[in-house]
Amino acid sequence: MANPNKAIPSPRKYDKAFKGEALRMLDEGQSVAQVAKNLNVSEQLLHTWKHAHKKQIQKQVGNSELLAENERLKAQLRRAEMDRTAEAA
Incomplete structure (x- = not known):
């Protein structure tokens, strides 16, 4: 049985550089599965x-x-204002 007092771990935070590297790898043609495995993140997170x-x-x-x-x-x-001004003169 799970301990109700045990803290739930907070989700891991990723900086812009890490996300940028992941997106670069995808842009270079690596599959989502490959990048997820190489960077140890979920495929769903990469899709997000x-x-x-x-x-x-x-x-x-x-x-x-x-x-x-x-x-x-x-x-x-x-141009329209200049035309109107020229017509009034």
């Missing part, structure tokens, strides 16, 4: 990191597209 990284990249791409669209619209607005 991989998914989170993919979402972060997609967010960054989306943000850069929004910034580019914002700049395009600002330039369009400036």
Whole structure:
């Protein structure tokens, strides 16, 4: 029977460098199973990191597209304001 007073071990923490190395290994073509075994982590954890990284990249791409669209619209607005000013003169 398990001891109810025994502390449950806290999950192991991994720094950005460790996660980055794991993702690099996956990007180089190693399988999730290989990387998990080599780094002594679960395959599920690697899938979680991989998914989170993919979402972060997609967010960054989306943000850069929004910034580019914002700049395009600002330039369009400036041209329209200059045209309006020129017509009023």
